[in-house]
Amino acid sequence: MxxxxxxxxxxxxxxxxxxxxxxxxxxxxxxxxxxxxxxxxxxxxxxxxxxxxxxxxxxxxxxxxxxxxxxxxxxxxxxxxxxxxxxxxxxxxxxxxxxxxxxxxxxxxxxxxxxxxxxxxxxxxxxxxxxxxxxxxxxxxxxxxxxxxxxxxxxxxxxxxxxxxxxxxxxxxxxxxxxxxxxxxxxxxxxxxxxxxxxxxxxxxxxxxxxxxxxxxxxxxxxxxxxxxxxxxxxxxxxxxxxxxxxxxxxxxKFVQDLVYNPPTLLELAGRCIKIDGLPYSCEELPRHLVQYLDSAHHCVNIKCKGVYFSSRVEQVKFVDFCGKYRLPLLQYLCSPSCSTVISPSPSLSSDSEPEEEDNTKERMRRVLLG
Missing domain, CATH: 3.80.10.10 (Ribonuclease Inhibitor)
Known part of the structure; x- marks a missing residue:
């Protein structure tokens, strides 16, 4: 590397x-x-x-x-x-x-x-x-x-x-x-x-x-x-x-390619449907602990995916050029294994790309890696 x-x-x-x-x-x-x-x-x-x-x-x-x-x-x-x-x-x-x-x-x-x-x-x-x-x-x-x-x-x-x-x-x-x-x-x-x-x-x-x-x-x-x-x-x-x-x-x-993914529980599947479909909920309709659970949802970092996850997520390591100098392995979380087949490194961040302005490079990485 x-x-x-x-x-x-x-x-x-x-x-x-x-x-x-x-x-x-x-x-x-x-x-x-x-x-x-x-x-x-x-x-x-x-x-x-x-x-x-x-x-x-x-x-x-x-x-x-x-x-x-x-x-x-x-x-x-x-x-x-x-x-x-x-x-x-x-x-x-x-x-x-x-x-x-x-x-x-x-x-x-x-x-x-x-x-x-x-x-x-x-x-x-x-x-x-x-x-x-x-x-x-x-x-x-x-x-x-x-x-x-x-x-x-x-x-x-x-x-x-x-x-x-x-x-x-x-x-x-x-x-x-x-x-x-x-x-x-x-x-x-x-x-x-x-x-x-x-x-x-x-x-x-x-x-x-x-x-x-x-x-x-x-x-x-x-x-x-x-x-x-x-x-x-x-x-x-x-x-x-x-x-x-x-x-x-x-x-x-060793490039970490194995996906770590625990199948979602019925609770998580229900929670995902509520969040993805934008269904309203409140403490008047649901127990407080369920409201807190729904509020803890995280968005998938795949910009093409509108999915969310709670505790069931895919951990994936991506190597990305940093300021045109060296490649950093950064951990990102996806909502399902299918998202890992969609995300691919941006051409502007490939190892063969020409170094650009440092601030622009970091901004691109924020968008790709941090969502």
Whole structure:
């Protein structure tokens, strides 16, 4: 599928995002007010650094044997960037909270879990970039969702099974990386992260996405490869996604052609006749529960069909070009199997069509897919 080829572009987009996010931190590492002690076989922060504790703005301690940061780390009050990756650490020092100027904190590839995070870690209001990838987290630490100024959160390569609804508190988040975890679903509250430009959910076990993604109007990169997704919410056509990665999902690996259809009950058949023929009804003539049932009727998405359905419907997946870039599998509901033989993709939406204006393309898809 054309969508499968977008993984490379997706990673390129994320790389560019990461470069812009970390450009300031890299300049901190390379400046004269920085100290790079990576790969130095250190077991603790050396005492000679204390003499420069007030002037240092960047401290690189990755790939050492530091099992826990000493209490003296609180002396480095002007630190803006710190990297303690790959040290086999199991706990973060509570003294970190005293670093009121720290904006970028990188602690990848250690042995941290939720109990490793200081209880008042959420008070680090200066943090903008947090990287806790490659650790042992099974959930998103609640303290992390208290970091109100956080712009980039990298939690990839952990063991996260669930994302709590408190994720909605990170209203300034622009990049959310949750790839390589054990997620089976994404909470609807992710739709509250209105500033998100990149959302990485690849290499999980996600089966579906919440329709609240329609609220992510700033989203440009969406990475979904290597999951269990069979369909996408139709709301996704309203997004302005530049790069989408879908490979190795059921919706790409195998075109779903089987119709799912439970024969309608006598109640549904009667209800369909009433709705299709436009027969009047009211609570004075029918029990309230029957009136509510009749009011719950849905129209068939086949524009050539005037039928309705209640609980008995045909689920059908249609692959449609999205903005001339890639093909999206969207779930649509029909009133009967006979409608599936009538609907065919619009010629203007075929894979061989020339890309047209984005707004016009999305409008056509709204008509075809949303009814």
């Amino acid at each position: 054309a969508a499968a080829g977008f993984s490379t572009l997706n990673m390129e987009y994320l790389r560019r995002q990461s470069e812009s996010d970390t450009s300031s931190s890299e300049s901190e590492f390379n400046g004269e007010n920085a100290e790079d002690l990576s790969y130095s076989d250190l077991e603790t922060v050396p005492d000679f650094l204390l003499l420069r504790s007030n002037e240092l703005r960047a401290l690189q301690l990755d790939h050492n044997e530091i099992l826990c940061l000493p209490d003296t780390i609180s002396s480095f009050k002007n630190l803006v960037t710190m990297d303690i990756s790959a040290n086999n650490m199991t706990i973060l020092s509570p003294e970190l909270v005293k670093l009121h100027n720290l904006k970028t904190f990188i602690a990848r590839n250690n042995c941290f879990d939720t109990d490793s995070i200081p209880k008042d870690f959420g008070l680090m209001s200066s943090l903008e970039v947090l990287n806790l990838g490659g650790n042992n987290f099974k959930e998103l630490p609640p303290q992390v969702t208290e970091l109100e100024h956080l712009r980039c959160l990298y939690m990839g390569g952990n063991k996260i099974e669930e994302v709590n609804s408190s994720i909605k508190s990170l209203t300034n988040l622009e990049v959310l990386y949750l790839g390589g975890n054990c997620l089976t679903e994404i909470p609807a509250e992710v739709g509250c992260l209105h500033k998100l430009t990149a959302l990485v959910l690849c290499d999980n076990q996600i089966q579906s996405l919440p329709p609240t993604l329609i609220h992510l109007q700033q989203l440009r990169s969406l990475s979904l490869h290597n999951n269990q997704i069979s369909t996408l919410p139709t709301a996704i056509v309203s997004l302005n996604i530049v790069e989408l990665s879908l490979r190795n999902n059921p919706l790409v690996d």
